[in-house]
Structures are given as C-alpha cells and as structure tokens.
Amino acid sequence: MSTISNEKFKFVKRDDFASEAIDAPAYSYWGSVFRQFMKKKSTIVMLAILISVILMSFIYPMFSNFDYNDVSKVNDFSARYIKPNGEYWFGTDSNGKSLFDGVWFGARNSILISVLATFINVVIGIIVGGIWGISKSVDRVMMEVYNVISNIPHLLIVIVLTYSIGAGFWNLIFAMSVTTWIGIAYSIRIQIMRYRDLEYNLASRTLGTPTFKIVIKNIMPQLVSVIVSTMTLMLPSFISYEAFLSFFGLGLPITVPSLGRLISDYSQNVTTNAYLFWIPLTTLILVSLSLFVVGQNLADASDPRTHR
DSSP states (O other), rough: OOOOGGGOOOOOOOOOOGGGOSSOOOHHHHHHHHHHTTTSHHHHHHHHHHHHHHHHHGGGGGOOOOOTTOOTTTOOGGTTTTOSSSTTTOOBBOOOBBHHHHHHHHHHHHHHHHHHHHHHHHHHHHHHHHHHHOOHHHHHHHHHHHHHHTSSSSHHHHHHHHHOOOOOOOHHHHHHHHHHHHHHHEEEHHHHHHHSSHHHHHHHHHHHHOOOHIIIIIIIGGGGGHHHHHHHHHHHHHHHHHHHHTTOSSSSOTOOHHHHHHHHTGGGGGSSSHHHHHHHHHHHHHHHHHHHHHHHHHHHSSSGOOOO
C-alpha cells in the first residue's frame, strides 16, 4: 500500500462563518427584466423601428422649416405630385408640400397625444385604484360609478366631448382622459384586493404598519407587470383614436398635422398617387404595432415568474 505524500495535501483551518455564506448569485430585478426583455428577437426588431420613428418625429422637426398650412407652391405645377425620389423622399402633394415633412410632423403630434393621455390616465387610475382597493366606503361609491360609465361606449364619450368642447390638442387629451382612467382604477382595485389579505400584509398590519405604506411598499411592486401591460394597450389605442377622430375632422384642428389628418387629407389618393395615402398609413401601423409588441414583451419581462 503506497503512502500518501503530505506535500499534495494541506489542512484547512476551520471557518465557523462559512456556513453563513450565500452561494446563490445576486439577483437584480431590473437586470433580470432587461435580460428577459432583450431575449426575444421581436423586441430587437420592433424596438429599432420604434426608436427610429420617435427620433425622426421629434428631432427632424427641430431642423425643418416646414409649414403644414403653406400653399405658396399651389400654382407651381412643377412641384405638384412629385413621386418619391432623392430630393423628396416621400414625394409631394397637390399643393407641392413635402410628404416627408408632413409625416414626421404628424407623427410627433400623434405620439405626443398618445403618451400624454396614457400618462394622465395611468397616474389617475393608480391613485384612485389604490384608494378604491383598500377603502370599503370608497368601494361602494366607485362600484356604482364604474357600473354606469362602463356601460357607455368609450369612443362615443370621446366623440361627444370633442363635438362639445371643440377641436384642439389639449381638448382631445381631455376627452380621452375623462373616463378612461376608471378602467385602470378598477384593474388596480382587483389586484390590490388579491394581495391585501395575504399573510405578510396581515402581519404588517398587525405590527402597526400604516395601510398606505403597505399598499406602496408591499402591493404596488407586485403590480408592475399589470401596469406596464395596461400602458402597452393604451398607447396604440390612443394613437388609433386620434387617427379615427382626425380622419372624420374631430380630433385636432385642420391646421395641425397628425397621421390621422394626413390619412384623411389624402384618402382620395388611394388609387391615384397612392403613395400620399399609403405612406402615412404605413407609418401609423408601424408606430402602433411596434408600441404594442415592445410593450407586451416588456410586460412579460417585468413579471418575476418569467425570470430564471
């Protein structure tokens, strides 16, 4: 039997704290969200499209002297109905106006309306929903309000309000925000009622933690994916609302460009000079689709159950 050389081995000192060491890798919620979000190829493609459209919509108009209401070239027949080329990338219309400029000015207004309306509705919905979910007295009142409003078609309310208060940027945002928040508040209320009576929240309440703090610290972080998912549905829907209303001459004033206004103005060009109609429509579809896909992937990534 061969002897074991002591030179190959050495004694290790005893470490009483070794058992307390955590071998699991550090977990970062937002780091996991980012990794899960960027894992899908659809996210990369749609995010690239969305960023490109947003940058063009907000940066290009800063350097352009385009005037949507300028008809100085209307008598210049050489500038009318120029097909897309190296000088006029999207071509020109019957007034000699550049469609390239019109699309990005219009996209900027459409995106701004969608983002502002979504932000206002989500903020109001979260605040009201948080109070709604923890107060029984508020719940009784709000349920009656919700039952009444939810039975009226939302688009009908928006149309009536835009007729009543007139066309305008902030008027349109106001019309979109009057009742939309209540659906978000109702969703938040349901989620809070799911989490408020769980053991750790009951323990916090028993230890004297204020209800407000329980909602903010314990419950709201659980609703990140729900809130993100709600926002992703609202952003493209508000762009569609703006396009629909502007198409029928209701949303923005006729002097303010938007994707819906361009589609309406060039709807008679579906067959002749079709590029005037299809380019704004394609831009609208790209914005709405990229917002929806990117938002849905972000909502899935923000759900901790998808993290590994």
